Amino acid sequence: MTLLHTTRVRRRRLGVAAAAAGLLATLLTAGPAVAVPGPGDPVEKEATSSELSKTRSAIQNGDIPGVDEVVRSKNVEHITNIPKDALKGINSDLAFQGKYAFAGNYDGFRIFDISNPKAPKTVSQVLCPGSQNDISVSGNLLFLSTDSSRSDSSCASTSQSGAIKASWEGMKIFDISDKRNPKYVAAVETACGSHTNTLVPDGRNVYIYVSSYSPNVALPDCQPPHDGISIIKVPRKAPEQAKVVNFPVLFPGEGPDGGGNPGGPTNPGVSKTTGCHDITVLPSKDLAAGACMGDGILFSIKDPERPKVIDRVQDNVNFAFWHSATFNQGANKVVFTDELGGGGAPTCNAEVGPKRGANGIYDLVGKGDNRKLIFRSYFKIPRHQGTTENCVAHNGSIIPVKGKDLMVQAWYQGGVSVWDFTNSSRPQEIGYFERGPISATQSISGGSWSAYYYNGYVYSNDMEKGFDVLKINDRRTDPAKRVWLDELNVQTQPDYFDRDDDDDDDDDDDDRGHGHGHGHDRDRD
Numbered sequence: 001m002t003l004l005h006t007t008r009v010r011r012r013r014l015g016v017a018a019a020a021a022g023l024l025a026t027l028l029t030a031g032p033a034v035a036v037p038g039p040g041d042p043v044e045k046e047a048t049s050s051e052l053s054k055t056r057s058a059i060q061n062g063d064i065p066g067v068d069e070v071v072r073s074k075n076v077e078h079i080t081n082i083p084k085d086a087l088k089g090i091n092s093d094l095a096f097q098g099k100y101a102f103a104g105n106y107d108g109f110r111i112f113d114i115s116n117p118k119a120p121k122t123v124s125q126v127l128c129p130g131s132q133n134d135i136s137v138s139g140n141l142l143f144l145s146t147d148s149s150r151s152d153s154s155c156a157s158t159s160q161s162g163a164i165k166a167s168w169e170g171m172k173i174f175d176i177s178d179k180r181n182p183k184y185v186a187a188v189e190t191a192c193g194s195h196t197n198t199l200v201p202d203g204r205n206v207y208i209y210v211s212s213y214s215p216n217v218a219l220p221d222c223q224p225p226h227d228g229i230s231i232i233k234v235p236r237k238a239p240e241q242a243k244v245v246n247f248p249v250l251f252p253g254e255g256p257d258g259g260g261n262p263g264g265p266t267n268p269g270v271s272k273t274t275g276c277h278d279i280t281v282l283p284s285k286d287l288a289a290g291a292c293m294g295d296g297i298l299f300s301i302k303d304p305e306r307p308k309v310i311d312r313v314q315d316n317v318n319f320a321f322w323h324s325a326t327f328n329q330g331a332n333k334v335v336f337t338d339e340l341g342g343g344g345a346p347t348c349n350a351e352v353g354p355k356r357g358a359n360g361i362y363d364l365v366g367k368g369d370n371r372k373l374i375f376r377s378y379f380k381i382p383r384h385q386g387t388t389e390n391c392v393a394h395n396g397s398i399i400p401v402k403g404k405d406l407m408v409q410a411w412y413q414g415g416v417s418v419w420d421f422t423n424s425s426r427p428q429e430i431g432y433f434e435r436g437p438i439s440a441t442q443s444i445s446g447g448s449w450s451a452y453y454y455n456g457y458v459y460s461n462d463m464e465k466g467f468d469v470l471k472i473n474d475r476r477t478d479p480a481k482r483v484w485l486d487e488l489n490v491q492t493q494p495d496y497f498d499r500d501d502d503d504d505d506d507d508d509d510d511d512r513g514h515g516h517g518h519g520h521d522r523d524r525d
Helices: 021-029 049-060 478-482 506-513
Strands: 044-046 070-072 076-082 091-097 100-105 108-113 121-127 132-138 141-150 168-175 183-189 196-202 205-211 230-235 243-246 278-282 287-292 295-300 308-313 322-327 333-338 359-365 372-379 396-399 406-410 416-420 428-435 442-444 448-454 457-462 466-472 483-485 519-521
Touching: 070 076, 076 428, 091 457, 100 132, 100 457, 108 132, 132 196, 141 196, 141 205, 168 205, 196 278, 205 278, 205 287, 278 322, 287 333, 295 322, 295 333, 295 359, 308 372, 322 396, 416 457, 416 466, 428 466, 478 483
Parallel strands: 091 132, 091 448, 396 448
Antiparallel strands: 044 442, 070 428, 076 466, 091 100, 100 108, 108 121, 132 141, 141 168, 168 183, 196 205, 205 230, 230 243, 278 287, 287 295, 287 322, 295 308, 322 333, 333 359, 359 372, 396 406, 406 416, 406 448, 416 428, 448 457, 457 466, 483 519
C-alpha cells in the first residue's frame, strides 16, 4: 500500500462522525473495559447502514480522510512506515534503548535498529504469544507482560481457560545482551496476569509493578478482591531468581470487592475498581501515579517494595475507565487518560463530546505526603473521526522542553496528537498525524497504540499498519531535540534534564543507571 503524505486541512463539522445511538448507550453503561480484544476475540463487525451512510458522507465531504489516507498538520512530517512482518498480531507498546526500539505485539516482540530513523531496520523478531505483551527494557533485560491465560509459561504455550489451576499468566524476562538473539531466561506468575508493567530501578535490582484487574471467583489464580498490584523483585545479575515480594493493597476496604470505586449502579457508566490498569513512576521524585479503572491515585515509592497511597481522586461524571498517567517535567501536574469504550469504540465525535474519552489534567499541589491532585480541565483531540474508527485517549509521552508542558499522544484511529498543557486550564493541540479509517464498511480496531518522543523523533506503534516514524518541526518543540536519552520506558518517566548520572562510577552505572533514562544535552556530550 502506498501511503499518501498529504497536508489537506480537515473540516470539522459537528454533525458528522457521531456514534450510533445504540453503540453509544452500550459503551457508556458497560462494565470494566479492556484495552483491546483478546486473542481469538472478534476485532471487527459489520457496520449498520446508518453508520455506513455517515462514514461515506463524511469522506465525500472531506470531513474525515479517505480509507488509509494520511493527513497531518504542516508541522508534523511522516518519515516512514515499517509494516508488520513475521508477527501478525496486534501491535502494542514501545520501549527504547540506545539505537534500538522494542515493539510489543500480541504474538511477541520486534527489535528495530533506529540509528537511521528514516530507515529503521529489523534486528530480530521473537514469537512469544500472550496479550498484551506490554514491553519494558532495562540494561540487558527485557520484560514482557502476559495477560491471557496460557497452557504454560513458555513461548510455545497455547490459550487455555483460566479456570484451570495449571494455567499461567504473568511476567516473562528475556536477556537482550545480543539484540539479534534474545534469550528467554525467567517467568514469574502473578495474580490475574500482567496487563501492563512498570519498572522501578533500585540499585542492583529492578522492581516491576504489575497492573492487572477483573478477578473472578471461577479463576483460581485471580480471586477477588484484587485491590492491589503485584511487585516483582528482579536481581539484575540473576534474573532467574525473580519473584513476587509483595502485593500492596491500594484500595483497602471491607467486602469482596475491596475499597475502590464501586462502579455501577452506584456510579453509572464507571468501571468498578478491581486493580490498576497502568502505573507511571517518577523515580527522581519518588512518586507514582496509578490509573486504576474507577480511580486515579498518587503514591510515594520511597520504599519501592511498599508504595504508599497519598491521594486518590474519582471522576464519576466524565471518566469511565482510568487508563494511564503522565507527570509533567516539573512534577506539579498529572495527565490521566480515560479509555471510554475500552479502546474499541468510536468516541471521538460530537455525540460523545469533548469531556469523555479524554485526558483529565490535574495540578499537583502541596508537599511530601500531603500533596493533592486538583482537577483543572479536559483535553480531547478536536478532529472528529468516522463511525467505523475506534478512537479514544491512549499512550503518550512528554516532549522535553524546559518551561513548557508538551506531550505527544496516541489516539488509536484518531492518530497522533501533539498538544500543550502548560496552562492546565487551557490545553490545546498544536499538531497531528492520522490516517483515514481502515474500512468504510466495517468497524475494525486499529490505529496508534503508543506514540512516544525519543531523541528527536516520534515513534508510533500502529496496531494494524505497523511502525511509524514522525518528526515535529515547530519552534515550540525544537528545544527537545537537544535532549538525548540512553534509555526510555515511558512508564518509568525520566528526569529529562538531570546531569548527575555521568558522575556515577562504572560499577554503579552498570547497576543503577539502567532504566532511569536520564537526559543528556547533546551539545555537551
